Amino acid sequence: MSRVLVIGAGGVGSVAVHKMAMNADVFSHITLASRTKSKCDAIAASVKQRTGVTVDTAAIDADDVAATTALIQAVKPALVVNLALPYQDLNIMDACLAAGVNYLDTANYEPRDEAKFEYKWQWAYQDRFKDAGLMALLGSGFDPGVTSVFTTYTKKHLLDRIDTLDILDCNGGDTGLPFATNFNPEINLREVTAPSRHWENGQWIEGPALSHKQVFDFEQVGEKNMYLMYHEELESLVKFYPEIKRIRFWMTFGDSYLKHLELLGNIGMTSIEPMMFQGREIIPIEFLKALLPEPSSLGPITKGKTNIGTIATGMKDGKARTVYVNNICDHEEAYAETNNQAVSYTTGVPAMIGAALMLTGQWKGAGVFNMEQLDPDPFMDMLNKHGLPWKVQDLAAPLAF
Ligand code: NDP
Numbered sequence: 001m002s003r004v005l006v007i008g009a010g011g012v013g014s015v016a017v018h019k020m021a022m023n024a025d026v027f028s029h030i031t032l033a034s035r036t037k038s039k040c041d042a043i044a045a046s047v048k049q050r051t052g053v054t055v056d057t058a059a060i061d062a063d064d065v066a067a068t069t070a071l072i073q074a075v076k077p078a079l080v081v082n083l084a085l086p087y088q089d090l091n092i093m094d095a096c097l098a099a100g101v102n103y104l105d106t107a108n109y110e111p112r113d114e115a116k117f118e119y120k121w122q123w124a125y126q127d128r129f130k131d132a133g134l135m136a137l138l139g140s141g142f143d144p145g146v147t148s149v150f151t152t153y154t155k156k157h158l159l160d161r162i163d164t165l166d167i168l169d170c171n172g173g174d175t176g177l178p179f180a181t182n183f184n185p186e187i188n189l190r191e192v193t194a195p196s197r198h199w200e201n202g203q204w205i206e207g208p209a210l211s212h213k214q215v216f217d218f219e220q221v222g223e224k225n226m227y228l229m230y231h232e233e234l235e236s237l238v239k240f241y242p243e244i245k246r247i248r249f250w251m252t253f254g255d256s257y258l259k260h261l262e263l264l265g266n267i268g269m270t271s272i273e274p275m276m277f278q279g280r281e282i283i284p285i286e287f288l289k290a291l292l293p294e295p296s297s298l299g300p301i302t303k304g305k306t307n308i309g310t311i312a313t314g315m316k317d318g319k320a321r322t323v324y325v326n327n328i329c330d331h332e333e334a335y336a337e338t339n340n341q342a343v344s345y346t347t348g349v350p351a352m353i354g355a356a357l358m359l360t361g362q363w364k365g366a367g368v369f370n371m372e373q374l375d376p377d378p379f380m381d382m383l384n385k386h387g388l389p390w391k392v393q394d395l396a397a398p399l400a401f
Pocket of ligand 1: 106
């Protein structure tokens with residue numbers, strides 16, 4: 001029985017809070033705080049209606065460390081779950097240290113003026129969390145998060161040695177809109193417009209953004225174009241699995257999405273460089289975010305499925321083996337259960353699971369942890385029980401590309 005403070009009332013925060021309320025034996029008291037309190041209140045009303053559980057709400061600017069520390073001290077949670085934006089990570093970690101409380105997030109810290117997707121700033125908190133006897137769990141979403149746990153599970157149970165790893169992220173959902181991003185638009189566009197990067201034979205290989213395409217036939221979705229990309233779990237996988245010779249990340253994009261992205265990029269709308277507009281400084285991508293639909297508004301209109309998983313090649317008992325571990329999630333079912341589409345669902349559920357494992361002491365430690373460092377079994381077990389069932393398939397051959 002533990003108190004939890006969730007910060008961030010977007011799609012991911014909404015799913016996590018709904019799922020925590022459905023697991024009241026672990027989450028005895030939930031407080032949801034975000035910049036805009038009315039969004040917290042709307043989520044609390046939905047949770048009350050669906051589960052009967054009361055969620056307390058509060059307004060907080062998590063960039064204000066003193067105010068966040070004071071909120072944590074007032075709420076007295078055992079854990080702060082950060083589901084605001086990556087810009088807030090370090091400030092919320094500072095507030096957790098000041099208040100003496102454990103920390104969890106789903107995305108690594110990003111400085112506003114550089115699209116980096118690197119863990120170095122958060123890994124630098126290792127000694128501070130360790131010395132305080134506190135735990136910070138990084139990246140407990142789907143990717144990073146579940147994909148990292150799939151890899152750990154593969155190494156623990158399916159392969160004695162992993163040689164190559166491909167992460168395949170397919171969103172086969174359709175909103176009917178010409179252009180919308182399924183999680184925070186600013187972060188999403190920073191991610192997909194960054195140069196591609198993968199790990200091969202001890203080094204990073206870079207290429208232009210979205211320039212390497214392959215077709216893959218995703219179960220329950222169909223054939224999709226997927227593109228080689230950089231994604232933040234590659235950094236922690238490389239660190240914790242030095243044996244893997246090649247690690248790649250692929251994400252599917254539809255032609256309409258790419259056409260709009262190209263145009264927006266060509267005219268400078270995806271830039272993160274500040275510029276002057278009518279006497280005040282604006283950042284084009286922040287302005288674009290204001291024009292695009294909020295991911296939390298896409299729930300009622302998204303149809304189709306996500307299919308995300310890992311394909312690993314390697315050796316088991318002296319024989320070559322290729323294994324595919326994946327989850328398929330239906331947008332409409334996710335919406336029916338939590339009022340949010342599957343991309344928020346596939347992130348919010350693992351956030352709830354990571355939080356539950358910390359609160360119940362099944363995952364514990366002092367310091368800053370990535371998902372790869374923890375026992376995959378209780379997490380995999382909870383995925384099956386809480387809406388993200390997975391399966392393992394042996395593939396006849398490795399990927400042909
Ligand atoms: P949204 O943009 O829908 O929600 C973000 C929320 O954070 C909003 O409620 C926003 O408030 C709030 N917020 C922003 N700045 C502050 C601040 N300074 N103080 C307090 N609250 C703030 O994003 P999502 O829900 O889609 O994503 C949430 C997080 O999950 C992001 O970090 C994203 O990168 C991560 N993510 C991780 C994935 C994974 O698989 N690991 C996949 C998808 C997302 P307001 O409404 O007032 O702006």
